[in-house]
Amino acid sequence: MEVLNNNTWTPRSGEKTGNPESLSSLAPAFSSFFKTVCANQAALRPAISTDDAVCRTIPGDASWPNRYDWAALNATVNGRLIATVPIAAPCHNSFTGQGYPNKPLSTYNEDQCAALRNSWYLPETQMASSSAPMSYTQSNNSCNPWLDPDTPCTIGGLAVYAIDAASLTHIQAGLAFARVHNIRIVIRNSGHDYMGKSTGAHSLALWTHNLNSLQLISSYAGPGTTAGTSYTGPAIKIGAGVHGHDAYAFASTHNLVVISGNCPTVGIAGGYSQGGGHGPLASLHGLGADQVLSWEVILAGGTLVTADSTTHPDLYWALRGGGGGTYGVVVSMTVKAHPDSYASTAFITVLDNGTNTDAIYSAIGSFMSTLPSIVDAGIYALFLATPQGFFVTPAFAHGKHQAELDALLQPTVQELEKLGLAYSYASIEFPTFLAAYEALPLLWNVSQHNTGGRLIPRDLLTTNPAGLLSAIRNVGSQTLFSGVAFNVSHSVSSPDENAVNPYFRESIFNVFLGVPIDYFNWTANLATMDHITNELLPPLEALTPNGAAYMNEADPQQSDFKEVFFGAHYPRLLQIKDKYDPHGMFYAVTAVGSDRWAEQSDGRLCRV
Incomplete structure (x- = not known):
């Protein structure tokens, strides 16, 4: 594990990042050129920002970004933009997706397909992808590894592109791009998501999987979990991509425990803690949401804030159990750590x-x-x-x-x-x-x-x-x-x-x-x-x-x-949602404010 220092994040060693094949020739060395081209392109075609949009832009719309726009974004995020190819594509003869508009990919590979089928049901298979939903139903059966190879493989309900975020600036760049181009945003962590919050048709995903730093705070002294109180004791600062087992192991080296779930690969700072979060220590110490001392959050406008019981206390309250993917992009949280025992x-x-x-x-x-x-x-x-x-x-x-x-x-x-x-x-x-x-x-x-x-x-x-x-x-x-x-x-x-x-x-x-x-x-x-x-x-x-x-x-x-x-908290949560995300940039299925939107038959997200 890497330690978080000065808001600089380091991805897990050995993990792959993605330059989309269709963008690979447009290297970051040409970043300035493409930014200039994109500015000129934007002046010549319609653009609808998220501020006034009735519906989100989808591929085929005149306002959908062209390849030069995507190339510029790829340069801005240091080549970490991934054009989605479903992980089951090797089980199909070809794949056509919005990230590859000009040429269908020949994707069938018998050996790769067999290996995928053998490991399909493992969480690790899905979570290593920037787009695969752990709950397959959320893909709308768009690329099924068990069907005949001649069956079309399409992108279905998956994100069109994902940014494999390795720094805060990558997330901020993705949000800025989505605001300008009126694109649906999805926040994806490990993909442990039965509800469909971490995927979405025609979207740009912010993949926080590699924000995986851990930092021990031996003697935390600061705002507590209730306004007007303070907490003094050990705490651990946990990056958004840290898995439950990683947090357990890190805490154990310091003779401590933290609260996480039963499954070792759940992203502890994501929807788990933001949605409540029960686990093996719940009867002793409470839910995951009960442990959080502070959050680091990037808001819809791109500003990084710290939310605790004295600074942005309403946002702090909402993130502790009010649901993930809807108020901002959490990049880290600091939680109480408890003494270990037999x-x-x-x-x-x-x-x-x-x-x-x-x-x-x-x-x-x-x-x-x-x-x-x-x-x-x-x-x-x-x-x-x-x-x-x-x-x-x-x-x-x-x-x-x-x-x-x-x-x-x-x-x-x-x-x-x-x-x-x-x-x-x-x-x-x-x-x-x-x-x-x-x-x-x-x-x-x-x-x-x-x-x-x-x-x-x-x-x-x-x-x-x-x-x-x-x-x-x-x-x-x-x-x-x-x-x-x-x-x-x-x-x-x-x-x-x-x-x-x-x-x-x-x-x-x-x-x-x-x-x-x-x-x-x-x-x-x-x-x-x-x-x-x-x-x-x-x-x-x-x-x-x-x-x-x-x-x-x-x-x-x-x-x-x-x-x-x-329950009774919904009205207050909706007020907080409107305060921090007034234009509804963050949509997630069954999240606060989600009933103001509906997916059309073509997957387009529109206000109702």
Whole structure:
């Protein structure tokens, strides 16, 4: 890891940056020439700035930048402009995209296609690209690696170009270019995004993947997480592209821990923390959004600001749980770091043999009745109900010995024995958080599923446990049901301290369900999404009227997203959005203010 010094960022060594093939002959050495040409070109053709545009410009419009404009931008960002070619292009005979308007590319390569198919479901395959969506549905099936090579490969819903940002000036240049040419902007980090925020048709993406610096602040003394208070203690400054595992590892070298998610490749400073962010330490220290002491943000106008509880406190509040991709481009955040300790994990497996399903769901009901005591002890528990059985995988206890964790799970084990269910139970203690985290198994690949979600309030465990169990069985008998249990009610002074939906503080677990993507039948895949919206989620929604969902793990088709994702905070968030982005440069699906825009049938983004 590189250390952030004087706002200078260094990309990960060995990672590739992109000179688009169509621009490679227009080298940065000709930068001045092309800037002059572009100025002359702009004077001769229409231009619509983002300030007064009803619709964003798309390829084919007279105001769409020509190749000289793009070449000048490429020179300005030191050759880091990438013209999108979908990563599945080697599985197709040819590709034609807006970044390559004059010649279709001959792209088929049997060996490359085979290698891609073998690694397609790994997050690393998608996140290494500046354009590939982790959730394939967001590509609109435009370049499917599993179809016949003669099937056209097109750009679909992907960004046309991306800037592989290695400095703040690269982001500022991209924003300035988009403002002048009225181009849709997308902010992309790791691509861990079920909702479609990090991609967009006819857009320019600002790819923050390589802003990956980490800096230890041994004794931070500055504004705290609540106005009028201060925080004194260790902190870590985290670049926008830092992955969760990288942050965990860096903190561990200083005998500290930070808050991040379960998946090691999630971008911690991106939509994860900006959208709330739960993880293995949530029951001890709260959500990712609760940890942030300050943000460095580039606003729509290109200005770099620091937002904390005393400087731009409204922006600071909004970024802590009010959603990513909508207020500005976060380039770093500084977060609290907590003392490390030993940690224990435990796993339960009960397989469904076709005759024991009723007993399994009885055991799940018993397990859920123990969740308050588990999470109140600072433990984070992930459990699954699927057609294959019931799994706790894992219960994660930082600062708890193995025997302490075993005792908390003993009632569930006893219930399994009472019901005569065959099961396996395993627990282990580790010397550090990182050792425990790195020993966790990879359960499933997130990029294989269409998704939906709902937050479950704590009181439902006592007011209607049978109804809750029935709704869980409705999902688990058909597909993947996961519940992530936590207690984050004690980690803030009040539910209004930051922009996280206040319903999170009342919740005991987050439901996250997934139905596999059908790569061979796009119509069936779309029907799967409707099945989640119209059949799997409604029983859970009926149990939680006026309820909520975690915006990062939810149904992209959630019609009442303003209430469900943001709750009572939405009106204030919209005011802050309008203050810092008055012309609506930052659009993201289901983000604050997104209902003012709509995608047309051709992908064009227009005001409504």
